[in-house]
Amino acid sequence: MKQIAHKNLTWIDIEQPTEKDVEFLKKNFHFHPVVLAEVIPPSRRSKVEHYDHFLFMVLHIPVFNPVKRTTVPAELDIFVTKTHLITVHYGYLPPLDGFLKKCGANAALKEKYFSEGAGALLYHLVEQIFNFYHPQLSYVNKNIDVIEEQIFKGREKAMIHQISLAKREILDFRRIIRPQHSILESLLRKGPKFFGAEMAIYFSDLIGDFDRIFNTLDHYKETIESLEHTNESLVSNKLNEMMRLLTIFSTILLPLSFITQIFNMTMTATVDFLNTPMMFWLINIFILFVGIFMYAFFKLKKWL
Incomplete structure (x- = not known):
């Protein structure tokens, strides 16, 4: 368990939660047992729930393995009260760990992220998660460029497998992050009542960031599908020529x-x-x- 405190706000990060950690949350923050039951075992459904004295979110973050070329969801549970932000996760999460280290090591950044309250800290955390998506999207875009180049170099048959892998990367990414849009819309509707009206513009900005990411994925999806059709046409044309x-x-x-x-x-x-x-x-x-x-x-x- 890691803690960073500044002024009236404390961030608690719990990695690999145990029953002892759940009991700690119940005793110190009086979270409902039904909500705490979502922590262990991990939940497969992204959601946000609003309560009188806290907000509970379940986010699934796509983590790409460049060796296996697979994208898997990593769960992040977030509890937000007026004075605390609590993150619970299984295993290492690069965007969370990086943000936590920056806040702990840099007093100026800690002042920037913690001074405006729990709602603003939640905003900056989600923003860091969205920034984490961009290198993965750049990797997908690079693969698409390579596939396009190889197709028109006459390597159509070799690209059939590569196109399938690229399609899987895009589809898995879209499937994992799609529920986040409804979560952000719920935050925009109900979040200002809990955190203050000034937070509406922050949550609206997150929706804009998410839409840009999802639109990029849609563009990649259309591109790889077009390349697949082109590749199939070229393979079919070569086969017809041979026949x-x-x-x-x-x-x-x-x-x-x-x-x-x-x-x-x-x-x-x-x-x-x-x-x-x-x-x-x-x-x-x-x-x-x-x-x-x-x-x-x-x-x-x-x-x-």
């Missing part, structure tokens, strides 16, 4: 095979002049002529 060439070559070889089969029949044994060396070369010249004629015909028709 067209195979069909043409089969058509050219068909009459040649037919001619050789005729002269390979028993008539060669009954007709003496067909067994002469000269006839052998004449037959080969005839077959070559037919092959050249067929090739020239397809060229004339622009099928080759």
